[in-house]
Amino acid sequence: MITLGDYLLVSGILFSIGFAGVMLRRNLIIILMSLELMLNAANLSLVAFSRFRVDPGGLPNYNAQVFVFFIVTVAAAEVAVGLAILVALFRVRQTTDVKDISSLKF
Amino acid sequence: MSPFLFWVFALMTLTFGAAVVVNRNPVASALSLVVSFLGLAALFMSLDAFFVGIIQVLVYAGAVMVLFLFIVMLINLQTEERRQINWFAVVGGIGVALILVVQICFVIGHFRAARQTFPPLVRSTTDDVWNIGALLFRDYNLPFQIVGVLVLVATIGVVLLSKRAPR
Numbered sequence: 001m002i003t004l005g006d007y008l009l010v011s012g013i014l015f016s017i018g019f020a021g022v023m024l025r026r027n028l029i030i031i032l033m034s035l036e037l038m039l040n041a042a043n044l045s046l047v048a049f050s051r052f053r054v055d056p057g058g059l060p061n062y063n064a065q066v067f068v069f070f071i072v073t074v075a076a077a078e079v080a081v082g083l084a085i086l087v088a089l090f091r092v093r094q095t096t097d098v099k100d101i102s103s104l105k106f
Numbered sequence: 107m108s109p110f111l112f113w114v115f116a117l118m119t120l121t122f123g124a125a126v127v128v129n130r131n132p133v134a135s136a137l138s139l140v141v142s143f144l145g146l147a148a149l150f151m152s153l154d155a156f157f158v159g160i161i162q163v164l165v166y167a168g169a170v171m172v173l174f175l176f177i178v179m180l181i182n183l184q185t186e187e188r189r190q191i192n193w194f195a196v197v198g199g200i201g202v203a204l205i206l207v208v209q210i211c212f213v214i215g216h217f218r219a220a221r222q223t224f225p226p227l228v229r230s231t232t233d234d235v236w237n238i239g240a241l242l243f244r245d246y247n248l249p250f251q252i253v254g255v256l257v258l259v260a261t262i263g264v265v266l267l268s269k270r271a272p273r
Contacts, residue, residue, distance in 0.1 A: 004224065023199030063241065072161055
């Protein structure tokens with residue numbers, strides 16, 4: 001049988017993949033995609049806990065699913081703003097490589 | 107859901123998630139991300155969260171991915187030149203991610219509830235969307251309105267950001 005731990009394991013590995021993407025890649029678009037992977041890994045463990053903690057009425061705990069709804073909304077807004085910044089940057093610098101955008105670096 | 111299907115969809119999610127990071131071509135990465143999100147939506151459905159699974163497909167595999175693909179094709183990144191790989195960053199990044207995985211495995215191994223299976227559900231008289239909607243509009247009404255304001259601000263911000271500066 002599938003246990004809660006299996007879902008948490010998948011969620012943790014997915015989060016680590018996204019984290020490795022943010023650390024390794026230098027392309028801003030890929031970094032944004034990896035951020036999405038990390039947010040979705042968090043969503044998966046929220047939904048798993050929601051299903052695990054059944055109410056006395058026999059329904060899953062819907063609070064976590066409302067959380068997931070909010071996370072999805074905020075993530076969509078974040079992607080839109082991030083990509084708009086990327087396009088504005090590309091217009092000025094002709095690059096999406098984070099190594100070329102270090103003028104604020106001390 | 108049968109364990110076989112669970113592992114199929116979990117492997118699909120993880121493999122294509124890794125493909126997002128590994129692929130050099132951003133278009134291939136974006137398409138891998140779509141498949142990864144579809145696998146994740148299937149996992150949501152296996153947890154009886156049908157509403158969440160459907161918004162996963164609609165919002166991520168639909169809207170967000172179209173946005174990513176549109177931007178990738180707009181700024182035409184096909185020729186990402188091969189720069190020399192910074193081995194220190196590669197080894198460090200993979201090392202930190204592996205340490206994170208080991209830590210998570212350790213925590214899950216010592217978490218007693220993680221070894222239990224999911225309790226059975228009672229068949230509800232109302233459907234999933236109704237239950238979430240009722241909670242959203244009763245208990246979480248204020249956060250819901252705030253998210254609406256957030257989306258409005260994001261829209262205005264995006265329009266302002268993508269407008270050309272007046273000369």
